[in-house]
Amino acid sequence: MAECGASGSGSSGDSLDKSITLPPDEIFRNLENAKRFAIDIGGSLTKLAYYSTVQHKVAKVRSFDHAGKDTERDHEPPYEISVQEEITARLHFIKFENTYIEACLDFIKDHLVNTETKVIQATGGGAYKFKDLIEEKLQLKVDKEDVMTCLIKGCNFVLKNIPHEAFVYQKDADPEFRFQTNHPHIFPYLLVNIGSGVSIVKVETEDRFEWVGGSSIGGGTFWGLGALLTKTKKFDELLHLASRGQHSNVDMLVRDVYGGAHQTLGLSGNLIASSFGKSATADQEFSKEDMAKSLLHMISNDIGQLACLHARLHSLDRVYFGGFFIRGHPVTMRTITYSINFFSKGEVQALFLRHEGYLGAIGAFLKGAEQDNPNQYSWGENYAGSSGLMSTSPELGPAQRARSGTFDLLEMDRLERPLVNLPLLLDPPSYVPDTVDLTDDALARKYWLTCFEEALDGVVKRAVASQPDSVDAAERAEKFRQKYWNKLQTLRQQPFAYGTLTVRSLLDTREHCLNEFNFPDPYSKVKQRENGVALRCFPGVVRSLDALGWEERQLALVKGLLAGNVFDWGARAVSDTGLILCPSLSFSERPWLVDSYSKWLQRLKGPPHKCALIFADNSGIDIILGVFPFVRELLLRGTEVILACNSGPALNDVTHSESLIVAERIAGMDPVVHSALREERLLLVQTGSSSPCLDLSRLDKGLAALVRERGADLVVIEGMGRAVHTNYHAALRCESLKLAVVKNAWLAERLGGRLFSVIFKYEVPAE
């Protein structure tokens, strides 16, 4: 990874390396505001955690004082935008080799400006060894925390807060990792930590866990016994030896015992009857590689077997593996997975964690930060600041895999509001927001990565243009371009770096990178102008709609929703063609590509819905001339409406604060909306998200509460990002309407249509 500097600047010898120069721009970011440290020192890697604050520029919208409404002129914007500084909390995690520990501590000492911290939480086997060094360098008191407690706290934290944290490892598959969607109920589970020995812990709740067993045959056995047998001193070298060996030269296999007859008996001849059994009966030399491989199989099989026996005893089917024996090594993940599948006959799943190496540090940090209640918040992985999972697969070449000399980073943003499932999801555990898994679909991956690469110039231009008064905008935009370009290249090589690769994650990564370089809302001006234009059109549109007959009006409303949705600065096809200012656009006649309009119309003839939850998409024409007339019709029918908009900016999507102003302005023109707002039959809420897509499993807690309280029985999801890239297959417990215009020729073709094909998907759950 490009952001993992320091390569070439230090050799990884056995002694502490003081001569390295750290790339301060890349690691230990925001150190000057850091408070609260935790450190986890393992056998070879140190993990440092700190809590810091990040200052960001944010675009705020503010309504003008409309005392003199009549002075308003055509070119005047509907509201003003101001850029303000905002402070958000962020967790930083850095992983580096123990050889750098002294250099890192020096760096921290020099850059730590205004901390009131007096204590550093420490865990891991090395915490004791480096205690004096830490206390001397940092002038912080070392507070030792229990290793397993930290590990479990960390595990709970990542499982709850990082989507696609857990994955199964698939041998010879492309990709080798298959990520699990976040399970809303993570407990109970079995955690098998393979350090020098093996600990098997049953985790029942946040604070309740029990050591249920263990084994002395673990990573230390592989390392120690391996060193004795092969004279190879380093763990990684042993694994490398093992990956080249043939265990059948050392192990006594079933076919060695049964001869050829195993076939007639239905036995697999390749199963190991006795590990190292051949070294007992054959007078011959064994190669280091073969012995290392045999040892690896012996240990992995044994651990897998014990894990399965414990899983069975406690009736658990999810087993997470961690510890330095795993540490992302494909060879150990492969043998462990094989063993678990074999012994459990597929009933138990061996799961690994993307941030397995950080669990101890995260846990230690959480232990020390309990008064900040980190568990009350939701946290999100910041794609811009995190290195992502690196493949250790040998095919990717040593340069890609080299871990020595690299600093691995994880940054997590504290989200303003806690996130929860949408209560209307039919089956939360099986909900997958994304429609296409780009890790899986190589063709789609290639297309979208190229698409995002090609769009990068435009995004950079717009970012610069959004801050005409800033002197360094061009420079920052260039940095943004470099960062996002590098991310895209990483994802080309390692699509699994941040979990399942999706159009959503590509979009989110771009937003994170833009924020990183203080381009909080590049579209704010565009949105402001378009909102102004659209607001002026609103009375006319409503008038012409009201003039229509009921049936005609329903179709016109739906067409309006769809037409408004065409004006999307995020879509290449649209930005290339330019803004088409024609509300009565006849983009395509029915039947549409997906068309259940007749069913919807039939439904409208029936009783009104109790409450509709609408996820809005774009600013301007979309929200004002598409969504609001539709909302107005629903209100007139007697349906309450919850209008959910993004908490933070993403492309030209309407934000919650913009929606408040827009609603206020419309209320000024339209008595229906006015009274609905006053009587709280129309509620404007935020989604908790800043993504152009929509993850219904991570929504604002307030929104979820409101949905429950009002008994929402209709969900309307609008736009390509929310209804096609995501949620196209989402199953809800109530009626749902997913509508979008496919503004991407490639995607349209994939769906069997053409550019500007219409999706109108009305679904009623089965009884």
Add this chain to the structure above:
Amino acid sequence: MRRRGPFHPRVHWAAPPSLSFRLHRLLLLHTVNPPRIREPIGREAFGPPPASSDWLPTHWRNGRGGRPRARLCSGWTTVEEARRSPTLGGWLGRQRWLLRMGAGRLGAPMERHGRASATSASSAGEQAAGGPEGRRREPLRRRASSASVPSVGASAESARRDRLGSYSGPTAVTRQRVESLRKKRPLFPWFGLDIGGTLVKLVYFEPKDITAEEEEEEVESLKSIRKYLTSNVAYGSTGIRDVHLELKDLTLCGRKGNLHFIRFPTHDMPAFIQMGRDKNFSSLHTVFCATGGGAYKFEEDFLTIGDLQLCKLDELDCLIKGILYIDSVGFNGRSQCYYFENPADSEKCQKLPFDLKNPYPLLLVNIGSGVSILAVYSKDNYKRVTGTSLGGGTFFGLCCLLTGCTTFEEALEMASRGDSTKVDKLVRDIYGGDYERFGLPGWAVASSFGNMMSKEKREAVSKEDLARATLITITNNIGSIARMCALNENINQVVFVGNFLRINTIAMRLLAYALDYWSKGQLKALFSEHEGYFGAVGALLELLKIP
């Protein structure tokens, strides 16, 4: 009912007897003292080294270590050797020579004569004889009995069988049906064979109630087998009769006699088969009931080289039959089954008889080269729960690699003198004492071989320490898996058998202690005197159709 788990099939393992004697060319009936096990009990698995290793009743130690063994080694003079053809001729020559020397016609079967690989290759190429696809799903037991029919049914030989009056051949069916039970017995000799991954176990029933008339009728080859097997305690350079296990005055199928227990390494199997051919064993029309993986591996060789049709039997059926039978007949008036009281205390530890009067349910842990774990609910109802490849073969194999030892006895002897705590990382090495958060005692091993990650510590350990650590590692692991299986199956008595436990008090005491400690006294570890021979006994019982 029983599930046929695919892993770790019915591999019975035992340590190969001494390979270190290079005397087979020169010696005949040479009596040697094998290296005495100076400390047969060894240092304790727990606590400080014992003041005295003499904590077991003497009678129990008898016959385990230090017993003088008479060895019969085949050999030939240089001239004869030069004359002998690579395979068959050499054997025939040797047998002639042995005859002259009065060694009995059976000669020396256990001579290490080439490796198993040469012959097994031929059998590996084809399916086992009579092995159509449909047979796969048929229970082994039935398969086995049906396979035994042709081997005794060759009518060309029936006349002589009638004359011997000990088998109901087809031509004599009518007459023999009305005759006594005696007539339905199979022909002598009575063998049961268990061919494991490392060791072949052979049980032989020696009839002691032979009448003068019978003796007269006994064909010469049969007599020579009897004399040869019973008058020697070692055969060739590697075959050994465990005299101390001999069961005396046993009544089997109405015949009284002694049951002998013999073992030799599996790699000497080709020599054994060759001997069978040379001795025209097939003319005796005995049925060779065999179990273990080798029954399949060597079936073809038995047929093509020895003209012997093996009656292949299911390993686990035989094992369970054997255990139940042997336990029922006891051990020459003593108890077959035993346990340890205070296994961790070198002073108070006692080996005590255990009456297995309520055997079910029972967890049976058979530790051979690998380990099979069975849950036994009744005589006919059992299942294979799981198995592990970390067994006796792993212990001995790793010991060979780590210490350069060459025999199981040597490995155990080294282990008895070593200190595993120098090799293993204990809980107290990490936490300074007990790890109270998880209730782990400081003496528990946290990481087997964990200290060997450090170069300094690698240089500070002895081979004895490494042998000890290997033994502790493998044993603890078996104990741990057995305990988990017992919990999952809800069984509280666990019987450990298999040749890994032969002369292996350290392992037995450790198993007894570990099971008791980690189950908080809920589980009991039981052992059995005839450790590794149950499969072979089961095969013999199958021959005699003893239920």
